[in-house]
Amino acid sequence: MYSEDDLVMISALQHYLFCPRQCALIHIEQQWTENIYTAEGQAMHERVHSVGKESRRQIKVEFDLPLRSLQLGLVGRGDIVEFHLQDDGSWQPFPVEYKRGRPKKDNCDKVQLCAQGISLEEMLAVEVPSGALYYGKKKRRVEIPFTPELRQETKETANKVHQLLSSGITPPPSYDDRCENCSLFAECLPETVRKKGKVARYMQTILRL
Structure with a gap:
């Protein structure tokens, strides 16, 4: 109660x-x-x-x-x-x-x-x-x-x-299809997660060369 x-x-x-x-x-x-x-x-x-x-x-x-x-x-x-x-x-x-x-x-x-x-x-x-x-x-x-x-x-x-x-504690952002229609898109900045993922994959590719 x-x-x-x-x-x-x-x-x-x-x-x-x-x-x-x-x-x-x-x-x-x-x-x-x-x-x-x-x-x-x-x-x-x-x-x-x-x-x-x-x-x-x-x-x-x-x-x-x-x-x-x-x-x-x-x-x-x-x-x-x-x-x-x-x-x-x-x-x-x-x-x-x-x-x-x-x-x-x-x-x-x-x-x-x-x-x-x-x-x-x-x-x-x-x-x-x-x-x-x-x-x-x-x-x-x-x-x-x-x-x-x-x-x-x-x-x-x-x-x-x-x-x-x-x-x-506010959970970290995660990006999916729902984000595009969310009124808090600008405050949440979920795309930073996607961009970080792209950078990480790029660095992994470079290091393997």
């Missing part, structure tokens, strides 16, 4: 799974730079958050809902949390997270959403079996069941994020 002073942002889990160095740059070094992708994502979230509340007979909708889990040591806000009326008269929470792009090959978005579900379970003392990711490029929802495997990955990722931030 974590204390209030130990809480980290739920979004840090998504940042960590995308790239631990990016997570450290944002949450340790407090670096952030907008690019077209982050600007589009921010605009989407602002439109969602500006709605406030919505109510229908079978569904109540809360926008920009504060979330917290002392179990995982997380705090944040849910883009949308729907409350679905059940047959027994109770309301079933269903978190919905908005993303500007397309579904990803890894679980970084799913883990972020699952962390919201676990937070709602802790806050409201109810079971939250699933949620949904809404992708702007596809303009549709993808329902995500909170399986035992996804819950375990979420808990392990939260632990890793806490360890990283507690260490205060």
Whole structure:
């Protein structure tokens, strides 16, 4: 169980799974730079958050809902949390997270959403079996069941994020295809790794001659 002073942002889990160095740059070094992708994502979230509340007979909708889990040591806000009326008269929470792009090959978005579900379970003392990711490029929802495997990955990722931030150490850069679209490309300088590798291979070639 974590204390209030130990809480980290739920979004840090998504940042960590995308790239631990990016997570450290944002949450340790407090670096952030907008690019077209982050600007589009921010605009989407602002439109969602500006709605406030919505109510229908079978569904109540809360926008920009504060979330917290002392179990995982997380705090944040849910883009949308729907409350679905059940047959027994109770309301079933269903978190919905908005993303500007397309579904990803890894679980970084799913883990972020699952962390919201676990937070709602802790806050409201109810079971939250699933949620949904809404992708702007596809303009549709993808329902995500909170399986035992996804819950375990979420808990392990939260632990890793806490360890990283507690260490205060930013991991060294590594270059791959994701780097080109990262808003922190200039701050991270991942190409220095690739250039060093080229220089090392060149020197090895010279020494063998």
